[in-house]
Amino acid sequence: MCYFEQTRWSCGYWKWGNFRQQCNKEYRTGETCGLKLVYDTSYQPSQCKICEQMSKKTRRVRKMSDDISRWQREGNRRATIEKTQKDIQEIQSQINELWRGHEDKIRSV
Template identity: 70%
Template structure:
C-alpha cells in the first residue's frame, strides 16, 4: 500500500506517476510493497495517447473512403478499391482493439 501520483485525462484514461510515500508495511529503503494507492492526482490536458491514435486512424479511414469514392467515379480501379477496402477493415479492427484497451483501463480504477 505505497502511495503514488496519478495522471488522469478527461476521457477517463489514467496512468501511475512518481512514487510519493512508503507505507509502514515495507521496511526496506527504496522498496515498495507492491500495492499502489493514489497519493494525489493531476488532471491532464488534451487527449490520452490511445485517443490520439484512434483519431489518427479515423482520419486515415476518412481519407481512404474519399479515395475509394473518387476511384469508383473514375472507373478501372477495381483491384485498388478492393485492397483499400481491406485496409479500411484492418484499421477498423485496430480501432476496436484500442477502444477495448481504453475501456479496460477506465474500469480498473
Template identity: 70%
Template sequence: MCYFDQTRWACGYWKWGNFRQQCNKEYRTGETCGLKLVYNTTPVGAVCKICDQITKKNRRVTKMYDDIYRWQREGNRRATIEKTERDIMEINYQISELQNTHHERMVSI
C-alpha cells in the same frame, strides 16, 4: 499500500506516476509493499496518446472511403478499391484494439 502519483487525462485514461510515500507495512528502505494508492492526481486537459491514435486512424479511414467513392465514379480501378477496402478492415481492427485497451484502463482503478 504505498502511495504513488497518478496522471489522468480528459478522456478518463490514467497512468501511475512516481513513488511518493511508503506505507507503514513495508519496513525496507526503497521497497514497496505492492499495493498502490493514489497520493496525488494530476489532471491533464488534453486527450491521451491512445485517443489521439484513434482519431488519426478514423481520419485515415474517412479519407479512404472518400477515395473509394471517387474511384468508383471514375471507373476502372477495381484492384485499387479492393486493396483499400482490405486496408480499411485492417485499420478498423486496429481501432477496435485501441478502444479495448483504452476501456480496460479506464475501468481498472
C-alpha cells in the same frame, strides 16, 4: 499501500506516476509493499496517446473511404478499390483493439 502519483486525462484514461511515500507496512528502504494508493492526481485537459492514435486512424479511414468513392465514380480502378477496402478493415480492427484496451484501463480504476 504505498503512495504514487497518478495522471488522468480528460477521456478518463489514467496511469501511475512516480513513487511518493512509503507506507508503514514496508520497512525496507526503497521497497514498496505492492499495493498502490493515490498520493496526488494530475489532471491533463488533453487526450491520452491512445485517443490520439484512434483519431489518426479514424481520419485515415475517412480519407480512404472518400478515395474509394472518388475512384468508383471515375471507374477502372477495381484492384485499387479492393486493396483499399482490405486496408480499411485492417485499420478498423486496430481501432477496435485500441478502444478495448482504453476501456479496460478506464474500468480498472
